[in-house]
Amino acid sequence: MTIQAADVVLIRMQFHQASGSKVRPALVLLDTGDQDFVAAPVTSQSRLSDFDFAINDWRAAGLNVPSSARIHKLTVLAKTDIISRLGTVSDADRRRLAEFLCRIFCPGKETTQLQ
Numbered sequence: 001m002t003i004q005a006a007d008v009v010l011i012r013m014q015f016h017q018a019s020g021s022k023v024r025p026a027l028v029l030l031d032t033g034d035q036d037f038v039a040a041p042v043t044s045q046s047r048l049s050d051f052d053f054a055i056n057d058w059r060a061a062g063l064n065v066p067s068s069a070r071i072h073k074l075t076v077l078a079k080t081d082i083i084s085r086l087g088t089v090s091d092a093d094r095r096r097l098a099e100f101l102c103r104i105f106c107p108g109k110e111t112t113q114l115q
Contacts, residue, residue, distance in 0.1 A: 001082055003028050003037060006094050008061045008086045011077055013041070025062075025086060026077065027055075027069040029101075036076050040069040053100050055093055062087025069097075071104060 003009060007028040012021045026039035040053070044065045047054065051072035058067050063086065089097065 001079065001085065003031050003079070003082070003085060004088075005029055005031065006089045006097065008042065008055075008063065008089065009039070010083045010086055011039075012081045012083060013075075013077070014081075023083060025067070026075075027053075027061075027089070029074065035079055037079060038074060039077050040071050041073050041075065042067050042069050044068075051104065053097060055089060056096070057090035057093050060087060060090045061093070071100065 005028055008025055009028060010023060011026050013024050013026075014021045025042040027042055028037055028039050030038040042055070042063065043052075044063075044067050047068060049070075049072060051070065052068040053071050054066075054068045055061050055063065058065070061067075
């Protein structure tokens with residue numbers, strides 16, 4: 001399966017402190033072409049922290065309900081655990097996401113486009 005930054009995928013996530021897994025959506029932030037990718041988990045819970053990124057065009061992203069990406073919970077996931085690609089965040093959300101990531105990881109730097 002080919003994925004790219006700003007895709008939303010449905011993935012089987014392994015539990016950290018117990019056996020088993022759960023199927024959850026995740027927002028792809030980086031795919032370097034190997035067997036893993038960097039993603040942020042997606043939740044439908046109300047905003048819990050300043051690091052939760054609201055996906056405004058959640059339907060375009062393939063989500064069933066209003067959702068946010070938990071940017072402070074980045075994780076490396078195996079592509080083999082992807083069940084399906086749900087969609088891609090809209091261009092407007094992609095621009096907002098790039099600005100959001102820059103505010104968090106590059107304070108004081110000029111915003112770049114997420115590609």
